[in-house]
Amino acid sequence: MSELAKPFLKWAGGKSSIAPILIDNLPNQFNNYFEPMVGAGALFLNVIQNVDGHRKFFIGDINKDLISTYKVIKNNLSALKIYLSKYENKYLAYKNEDREKFFYSIRSQEPKTVVEIAARFIFLNKTCFNGLYRVNRKGHFNVPHGKYVSPKIFDENNLNKIAILLKKVHFNTADVKTNSQLAQSNDFVYLDPPFYPISKTASFTSYTSKKFGEGEQLKLKLVIDELTKKQVYVMLSNSDHPWIIGAYQASGYKLQIVKARRSLSSNVSSRGKVNELVITNYHLID
Ligand SMILES: C[S@@+](CC[C@H](N)C(=O)[O-])C[C@H]1O[C@@H](n2cnc3c(N)ncnc32)[C@H](O)[C@@H]1O
Known part of the structure; x- marks a missing residue:
């Protein structure tokens, strides 16, 4: 069998190394798939090829040129x-x-x-x-x-394979809140924001000209709370940081630690595996 399509870009925080773990942590069933902070789309490409591809896919990012390229x-x-x-x-x-x-x-x-x-x-x-x-x-x-x-x-x-997969995908350049709000009960939303920095030097939050700071992390949490009320399944990736742990544990979300490869670190000594969090709300819905 020919190889599966893989991301056509390198992307800081790309999820290729942990996509199989994320796949294992998808809800048992869901309707449409939403990824409003798609970057190079490692999980999206895995889901569209490995999990039932009959559902609709709604993909977004705030990066206009990125979505235009898709x-x-x-x-x-x-x-x-x-x-x-x-x-x-x-x-x-x-x-x-x-x-x-x-x-x-x-x-x-x-x-x-x-x-x-x-x-x-x-x-x-x-x-x-x-x-x-x-x-x-x-x-x-x-x-x-x-x-x-x-x-x-x-x-x-690889581009030929991706082009075929994208035929059934809807794209929209917008802020995460706007694109997340399109999800309905029983849909699934995967969120992979710029991570809360583990240390002052470890921060890489400049995917856009605006920083993704603590205020943005808080707004994202409110978006997830709203989705949970609407019975939308959510999976969030973020750094294993006390601020993130505190915010999500206090609201009853499920947190687990996974080991991810940090491939785009500019500091060679910090390459290797790092802990990151996978946060889900499924038990609050079922
Ligand atoms: C960690 S990367 C996602 C990586 C992706 N999961 C992958 O496998 O390549 C975070 C993405 O969030 C996007 N982003 C940052 N702020 C955003 C916002 N307010 N709304 C939507 N997307 C945003 C960035 O442009 C970037 O592509």
């Missing part, structure tokens, strides 16, 4: 392929400074068409430092060049 893969893959193969051929043919120049020339562009935006998004993700996504206050991508020897910028086989 839509281009879904609706306009052949045009995207032309750009990606051109970028890959050029980049791989260059050496050292020329690669760097090419990277910064693409980074400084402000493309207007959705296909060009998607091609630039994937190219920068594959060639920037650690595959990070970070923008400055003006919303301009500012991660430096990554110096990988042979990055796979154009993975045609």
Whole structure:
């Protein structure tokens, strides 16, 4: 059997390493699948391929270019392929400074068409430092060049598989609250926010030009409380931090610790396995 589709991006906090554990912790049954903070969508891709795929999938993120890229893969893959193969051929043919120049020339562009935006998004993700996504206050991508020897910028086989899967997926760029509120009783919502920082230096919360601070964590908890009242199944990933433990334990949620691989840490010594929390509300609903 051919291999399953995998995320087409590297993404800080990506859930590939623990997707099988998350799959084991899905509710026994649910209607539609919602993932309003999708990033590279490791769990979403697992569910759509491994769990009954007949349900509807509602996918969102606050990152406009990210959601636009998913839509281009879904609706306009052949045009995207032309750009990606051109970028890959050029980049791989260059050496050292020329690669760097090419990277910064693409980074400084402000493309207007959705296909060009998607091609630039994937190219920068594959060639920037650690595959990070970070923008400055003006919303301009500012991660430096990554110096990988042979990055796979154009993975045609994987993109073909993803495009087929995305045909039945609904996408929306919006804040987590707006997209979560679309879920109805018996639907399932998976939430994977920027984590509550374990230490001052460990924080990586700049996926967007706005920080995801304690106020945002609290607002997210209120969204989850509302979903629980509506009988919507929720699974939340977050860091194993006393603030998170206190907030969710006090409201009767179920907490468990899982070990995840921290693949995008810029600090080599902090790579390896870290504890994180999986928080669910199913017992409050059934
Ligand atoms: C930890 S990442 C998700 C990683 C994903 N589970 C994966 O496997 O790749 C968090 C995501 O939340 C998104 N995000 C941050 N603030 C948000 C908000 N207020 N509403 C919706 N999405 C948000 C970020 O753009 C980012 O893609």
